Amino acid sequence: xxxxxxxxxxxxxAPESGIVAVVNHGRLRDGLIPLWAGEGDLPTPAFISxxxxxxxxxxxTFYTWxxxxxxxxxxxxxxxxxxxxxxxxxxxxxVTASGMHAIQLAIDAVAGSGDEVVYLSPAxxxxxxxxxxxxxxxxxxxxxxxxxxxxxxxxxxxxxxTPRTKALFVNTPSNPTGWTADRExxxxxxxxxxxxxxxxxxxxxYALFHYGHGRAPSFLDIATGEDRILFVNSFSKNWxxxxxxxxxxxxHPALQQVFENLIQYSTSGVAQFMxxxxxxxxxxxxxxxxxxxxxARAARDLVCGILxxxxxxxxxxxxxxxxxxxxVEGITDSRTAAFDIVDQANVGLAPGTAFGPGGEAFxxxxxxxxxxxxxxxxxRLAKWMKTV
Numbered sequence: 001x002x003x004x005x006x007x008x009x010x011x012x013x014a015p016e017s018g019i020v021a022v023v024n025h026g027r028l029r030d031g032l033i034p035l036w037a038g039e040g041d042l043p044t045p046a047f048i049s050x051x052x053x054x055x056x057x058x059x060x061t062f063y064t065w066x067x068x069x070x071x072x073x074x075x076x077x078x079x080x081x082x083x084x085x086x087x088x089x090x091x092x093x094x095v096t097a098s099g100m101h102a103i104q105l106a107i108d109a110v111a112g113s114g115d116e117v118v119y120l121s122p123a124x125x126x127x128x129x130x131x132x133x134x135x136x137x138x139x140x141x142x143x144x145x146x147x148x149x150x151x152x153x154x155x156x157x158x159x160x161x162t163p164r165t166k167a168l169f170v171n172t173p174s175n176p177t178g179w180t181a182d183r184e185x186x187x188x189x190x191x192x193x194x195x196x197x198x199x200x201x202x203x204x205x206y207a208l209f210h211y212g213h214g215r216a217p218s219f220l221d222i223a224t225g226e227d228r229i230l231f232v233n234s235f236s237k238n239w240x241x242x243x244x245x246x247x248x249x250x251x252h253p254a255l256q257q258v259f260e261n262l263i264q265y266s267t268s269g270v271a272q273f274m275x276x277x278x279x280x281x282x283x284x285x286x287x288x289x290x291x292x293x294x295x296a297r298a299a300r301d302l303v304c305g306i307l308x309x310x311x312x313x314x315x316x317x318x319x320x321x322x323x324x325x326x327x328v329e330g331i332t333d334s335r336t337a338a339f340d341i342v343d344q345a346n347v348g349l350a351p352g353t354a355f356g357p358g359g360e361a362f363x364x365x366x367x368x369x370x371x372x373x374x375x376x377x378x379x380r381l382a383k384w385m386k387t388v
Contacts, residue, residue: 010133017125018335018354026342033377036338036348038124038175038323039242040296040368044277045288048239051280055273064272066263067256068095068248072275075282076248082286083208084220092250094259095275097267099205099234099247104130105262106230106249110199111136111166117201118160119169120152122176122325122352122359127169127203136166142358143179149316150179154188161196168193171203173216176325176355176364178318180210183217190222190229199228205237206321208289211297216320225252237322238289239281246270246278292368296322299367299374306378312385322368325352327361330388334363337388345384347377 004012019036026032067073073090080086096102103126111117113135119127121140128138141160143150157168170189172181181189193200202219210216223229231250236242249259263269300317303324307313315326331337338351341363352362365381367374 010135014133015125015129019125019350022335022338022342022348022351025339026348029342029346032342032346032348033373033380034348035365035367035369035374035377036350038366039236040240040292040322040366041370041373042240042292044240044244045285047284048241048277048281052273052277055276058273060272060276062272064269064275065095066269067260068093068270069272069275069279072279072282075279076250079282080220080250083215084218086220088250089253091253091256094249094251094256094263095270095278096247096249096263097270098245099203099232099236100126100130101245101267102232102234102247102249103127103201103203104134105259105266106201106232107131107134107136107167108262109230109255109258110201114164115166116162116164117167117169118157118165120157120171120174121357122355122362123169123171124175125354125356127171127201128356131169137164139165140357143174143177145177145316145358149319150174150177152179152181152185152189154185154192157189158192158196161192161198165196165198167199167201169201169203170219171205173206173210173318173320175206175321176323176350176352176359176362178316178321178323178325180212180216180320183221186217186219187222190219190227193228197228199230202229202231203233204231205234208238209293209296209322210320211293211300212319235278235281238292239285240288240292241277241281244274244277246274296368299369299371300324302371303365303367303374303378306375306382310382310385312388322366324365324367325359325362326365328363328385328388331363332361334359334361338363341381341384344387345380347380347384 352359
C-alpha cells in the first residue's frame with residue numbers, strides 16, 4: 001500500500017485544476033499574453049497598500065479578532081449601505097482568509113458527508129471541488145444558452161433537488177459565462193429554497209462588475225433577515241487584491257459564534273495589518289471600482305469586436321464579470337485547444353472543460369487587462385482560428 005492510499009478518499013479525489021494545468025504548460029514562455037487567470041493586471045492601488053503598511057509599521061502583527069477587526073466589519077456595513085441600500089450591523093459580517101475560505105466555511109456549516117449541494121454550471125471549479133473535499137456531493141445544473149444568451153431554468157434546479165440536498169450555490173454575475181440573474185430569476189430561486197428548506201450560498205463577488213445600469217441584481221434586494229442565505233465575497237476583484245487573500249461572509253447575527261469558531265479552527269483570523277488595507281479599500285475605493293468597470297467594459301467591447309469579426313467565434317456578450325466565454329467553430333475539445341493556443345498563438349486561455357458540465361466546448365478569456373495587450377492577443381487568436 002502506498003502512502004497516498006492512506007489519505008482520505010475525498011482528499012485523493014480532489015481534482016487538479018484544469019486552469020492551472022494550462023498555466024503550468026505556458027507560464028514561462030517568452031511573450032505569452034496570459035488571459036487564463038481571473039484577475040486584472042493592475043497592482044493594488046497605493047491608498048490600500050499604504051494603509052496596510054501603516055498597520056504593519058505600527059506593530060499590528062499579533063493575534064487579533066478572529067471574526068475581523070471591528071473597524072473592518074463597520075466598513076463592510078457602510079459599503080452595503082452605499083451600494084445595496086441596506087443597513088446591516090457590523091455583527092452580520094465575518095472576515096475570512098479569501099473568498100475561497102468563505103466558500104469553504106459556508107459549505108462546512110451546511111453540508112457534509114453524503115449531503116448534496118446543487119450548483120449552476122458552467123461554474124468556477126473551486127466550489128464543486130471544495131464540496132467534494134468536505135464529503136458532500138456536488139450536483140450540477142447546466143445553464144441554458146440560446147441566441148438570447150445564458151439563462152437559468154429554475155424548473156431544472158427544482159428537479160435536481162432531493163431529500164439529501166442541503167444547499168444551492170448561485171454565482172451571479174457568473175464566472176465564467178457572464179450570466180447575470182435578473183430579479184425575477186433570483187426570486188424564483190429564493191422561493192424554491194424556501195419551499196425546500198435549503199440554504200443558498202450566494203457568491204455575488206462580481207455584483208459591481210455589471211455593464212447594465214448600476215450594480216447587478218442581488219438576493220439582498222428580495223431576501224428577509226430570516227432567509228437561509230450565506231453571502232460569500234472577496235476583496236480580490238473590486239480592488240485588485242487577488243494576492244491578499246481577504247474575504248468575508250454576510251450572515252445572520254445568530255450565526256456569528258458558529259462562524260467565529262470555524263475561523264478559529266481553520267486560520268484563526270486574518271492579519272490585522274491586511275485588514276487595515278481592506279478598510280481603506282471599502283471606504284476610499286468606490287472611484288477605483290468605477291474606473292475598473294469602465295476599463296473592463298472597453299476591453300470587453302474590443303475583444304468581442306475582433307473575435308466576432310472572424311465569423312468563427314460564437315459567444316454571448318457578457319453582462320457581468322470580466323470574462324468572455326466563447327466557442328470556436330470546429331473545436332469540441334477545449335482542453336486540447338487551450339494547449340494548442342499556448343503553443344501556436346502564445347496566448348493563455350482557460351479551457352471550458354475546467355468549468356464543468358456545459359463548458360466542454362468553450363474557452364474562457366479574462367479581458368480585465370490593458371487594451372493594447374488585449375488587442376494583440378485577440379489578433380493572435382483570430383489568426384489561429386483561421387488554421388482550425
